[in-house]
Amino acid sequence: MKGENEFYIGYSGEVGKETKKVLTRFVWTAVFVLLIGVFLFGFLQQPAVNSSFDFGDPTQVSGVYHESPYPMLRVQLSEDEYKEIVLLGFGKSGPNPFLKDLRKKEGVLHGKQMTIEGQLIYYNGKTLLEIDDSQKVSVSGKGDSIVPSSLGKATVAGEIIDPKCYFGVMKPGYGKIHRSCAALCIAGGVPPVLVSKDENNVEDYFLLTDLKGNAIHQDIVPYIGQTSRLKGAVEQLGGWKIMRIDISQIVKLDSESSIY
Amino acid sequence: MGLDYKWVLWNAHKKTYDRLILLGMVTYLVLFFVLSFLTNPEIIAETVIIRAFGSLAIIMLHIILSIGPLSRLNPRFLPLLYNRRHLGVSMFLAALVHGVFAIIQFHALGNSNPIVSVFTSNMDYGSLVNFPFQVLGFLALLILFTMASTSHDFFLYNLSPKIWKGLHMGVYLAYALVIMHVFLGAFQQDTSLLTVLALFLGLLTLVSLHLKAAFKETKIDGMAGAKDTKGWLAVCHPREITESYAKIFTVDGERVAIFKHEGKLSAIHNVCKHQGGPLGEGKIVDGCVTCPWHGYQYLAHNGQSPPPFTEKVKTYALKIENDMVYINPEAFPEGTAVTPIYCGS
Numbered sequence: 001m002k003g004e005n006e007f008y009i010g011y012s013g014e015v016g017k018e019t020k021k022v023l024t025r026f027v028w029t030a031v032f033v034l035l036i037g038v039f040l041f042g043f044l045q046q047p048a049v050n051s052s053f054d055f056g057d058p059t060q061v062s063g064v065y066h067e068s069p070y071p072m073l074r075v076q077l078s079e080d081e082y083k084e085i086v087l088l089g090f091g092k093s094g095p096n097p098f099l100k101d102l103r104k105k106e107g108v109l110h111g112k113q114m115t116i117e118g119q120l121i122y123y124n125g126k127t128l129l130e131i132d133d134s135q136k137v138s139v140s141g142k143g144d145s146i147v148p149s150s151l152g153k154a155t156v157a158g159e160i161i162d163p164k165c166y167f168g169v170m171k172p173g174y175g176k177i178h179r180s181c182a183a184l185c186i187a188g189g190v191p192p193v194l195v196s197k198d199e200n201n202v203e204d205y206f207l208l209t210d211l212k213g214n215a216i217h218q219d220i221v222p223y224i225g226q227t228s229r230l231k232g233a234v235e236q237l238g239g240w241k242i243m244r245i246d247i248s249q250i251v252k253l254d255s256e257s258s259i260y
Numbered sequence: 261m262g263l264d265y266k267w268v269l270w271n272a273h274k275k276t277y278d279r280l281i282l283l284g285m286v287t288y289l290v291l292f293f294v295l296s297f298l299t300n301p302e303i304i305a306e307t308v309i310i311r312a313f314g315s316l317a318i319i320m321l322h323i324i325l326s327i328g329p330l331s332r333l334n335p336r337f338l339p340l341l342y343n344r345r346h347l348g349v350s351m352f353l354a355a356l357v358h359g360v361f362a363i364i365q366f367h368a369l370g371n372s373n374p375i376v377s378v379f380t381s382n383m384d385y386g387s388l389v390n391f392p393f394q395v396l397g398f399l400a401l402l403i404l405f406t407m408a409s410t411s412h413d414f415f416l417y418n419l420s421p422k423i424w425k426g427l428h429m430g431v432y433l434a435y436a437l438v439i440m441h442v443f444l445g446a447f448q449q450d451t452s453l454l455t456v457l458a459l460f461l462g463l464l465t466l467v468s469l470h471l472k473a474a475f476k477e478t479k480i481d482g483m484a485g486a487k488d489t490k491g492w493l494a495v496c497h498p499r500e501i502t503e504s505y506a507k508i509f510t511v512d513g514e515r516v517a518i519f520k521h522e523g524k525l526s527a528i529h530n531v532c533k534h535q536g537g538p539l540g541e542g543k544i545v546d547g548c549v550t551c552p553w554h555g556y557q558y559l560a561h562n563g564q565s566p567p568p569f570t571e572k573v574k575t576y577a578l579k580i581e582n583d584m585v586y587i588n589p590e591a592f593p594e595g596t597a598v599t600p601i602y603c604g605s
Contacts, residue, residue, distance in 0.1 A: 091369025
């Protein structure tokens with residue numbers, strides 16, 4: 001074997017000719033492996049959607065507060081146009097901790113005109129607002145609240161997600177990788193949302209409540225981030241659909257989620 | 261070799277080695293970021309950080325695990341082994357960035373402790389497809405942390421080479437956990453056939469290299485001759501051993517290296533006291549048996565490191581009869597002087 005008498009001692013400062021050749025080949029192979037790795041892991045990532053989270057860029061929003069099943073702000077965009085903005089808290093929490101002081105001071109908030117400074121989250125026609133400071137919420141009078149209208153019963157297959165991450169904070173904000181985060185968000189007070197996608201890739205969203213129309217959080221955690229089939233009575237509340245479900249009737253489907 | 265402990269005993273080779281590690285890591289990360297934002301403009305920085313450092317750590321782990329068997333198969337690879345611990349610590353740091361960012365991203369700012377949340381936010385432990393894969397990554401990171409934090413001769417000496425080596429064999433468990441972490445996590449959602457194939461290929465390459473190196477080792481273990489009437493073992497002809505080098509034989513289950521130095525033969529235990537390196541694959545340099553892994557030295561006739569160093573290995577008695585080298589399988593205590601036997605060539 002060529003270079004058989006070469007003997008490497010780390011501290012001696014000498015490297016034989018054949019050893020150098022082998023090492024050079026190894027280094028170039030490692031460089032090649034790294035480049036292949038960059039291509040495979042970097043280039044072949046699934047494209048992220050154009051959802052947005054205005055982190056560090058707060059917006060002041062005024063509208064009529066709607067309490068149940070999940071806090072929302074009905075904002076008037078033009079004479080006959082409104083948008084219902086779902087309210088969220090900081091981190092993996094709902095808005096209630098940030099509305100506590102205001103409730104003590106003002107009593108029932110439902111139907112009152114409210115101004116909130118927070119960070120907007122928006123995607124695919126839906127808008128949410130993160131409140132990170134209870135001092136940035138104020139009440140200024142009364143307004144017209146929304147009334148839900150029935151859309152009948154429906155059975156929908158999709159994935160239960162936390163809307164804070166799905167509509168902008170994280171990319172991807174769904175699926176198995178994100179499941180733990182979604183579970184913490186929903187357990188922490190973020191409303192659960194069922195996302196379904198039809199054959200034309202059009203997504204539909206349902207805020208989920210129990211059969212009485214009350215908010216659900218911890219009880220739905222085992223079903224988050226997996227493909228499931230849900231059925232229940234659907235209502236339209238402004239720009240959002242609400243589905244009243246019996247959690248025990250959720251069917252987990254062993255199939256890949258259509259939103260991946 | 262050193263008499264006291266320093267953070268790093270720097271030399272020119274270690275500096276070159278570390279520069280190459282740093283250059284490789286920085287190049288990978290820069291390319292990953294540029295490629296991610298160019299081809300996927302809506303992606304967020306946190307996701308890119310988690311993916312870039314995670315994938316870098318996996319690739320580095322494959323490179324690290326290939327060095328051991330490659331060095332067993334071809335001693336020209338030994339310079340890679342010499343400073344492998346720096347590569348290991350660098351890989352751990354990449355894995356740590358991945359782990360910390362993932363824990364902050366997915367588990368912080370919730371209503372439970374982020375570490376507790378890693379174990380409790382997904383309780384589908386009974387399901388393979390829905391298994392909480394983050395737990396696997398967390399356990400791998402703990403093993404890698406234990407290894408990285410003890411990657412110093414201080415711990416090697418104080419824990420004893422046997423325990424230290426056993427601890428550092430945990431890298432194979434960490435590798436298995438990392439592979440499962442990826443297959444039960446990322447590959448369940450963001451799957452590309454090419455990335456799955458690449459990881460399979462990496463696994464296959466490592467298994468093949470380790471099997472090939474193990475096969476070579478079994479050949480050494482098979483190199484033992486017949487015993488004579490007094491229990492001495494016939495091993496080889498004197499001319500089969502090259503001047504300044506050794507041949508390795510298995511004697512009563514222990515590997516022994518028979519060195520030839522200035523026409524005389526001496527036998528010492530094959531395992532270096534530093535990290536268990538194969539002394540018989542070393543060379544006599546400046547009159548000392550020099551370990552091929554990290555250059556630890558021993559005098560062939562008494563198995564002692566030259567003063568002021570204190571390492572000692574067992575020695576063995578040799579004899580030559582009818583042009584055949586015989587070894588007494590009963591070892592002398594570590595550091596016992598044995599007169600080398602003259603063999604003429």
